[in-house]
Amino acid sequence: MISPAPQWLYLPPIESADVVHRHDDGTMRIECYANLKSSGAIEYLYMVGVYPSGSKIPLALITCETSYFLELSDPGKFALGVFLPKGHHTLGVATEYGDWNVFLKKAVTVIESILADGQSPTA
Numbered sequence: 001m002i003s004p005a006p007q008w009l010y011l012p013p014i015e016s017a018d019v020v021h022r023h024d025d026g027t028m029r030i031e032c033y034a035n036l037k038s039s040g041a042i043e044y045l046y047m048v049g050v051y052p053s054g055s056k057i058p059l060a061l062i063t064c065e066t067s068y069f070l071e072l073s074d075p076g077k078f079a080l081g082v083f084l085p086k087g088h089h090t091l092g093v094a095t096e097y098g099d100w101n102v103f104l105k106k107a108v109t110v111i112e113s114i115l116a117d118g119q120s121p122t123a
């Protein structure tokens with residue numbers, strides 16, 4: 001099971017974002033973000049955060065990412081990323097991840113994997 005207060009190695013450098021959806025069942029809170037502004041080389045198109053209810057510290061962040069280098073190597077494609085306390089992983093690169101609905105479906109799959117005992121996130 002995931003610790004309710006994980007120690008993070010690093011988080012994405014998000015300066016601002018709009019919360020476009022929030023759901024809290026009293027145990028877990030899911031927040032969906034758009035219009036993200038970040039500092040650094042990576043741009044974040046969308047992000048979903050998973051938090052224990054009442055906490056500002058996430059258990060996981062799922063992102064739709066791009067960068068100058070990704071655009072050079074794979075024009076029009078976006079990376080599906082996941083931030084966990086131990087670091088960041090890219091789960092796949094596809095044009096479809098730039099579509100809000102596709103991204104959310106993939107994010108749900110990743111969240112289900114993260115919350116399942118003993119499993120690693122998969123796309």
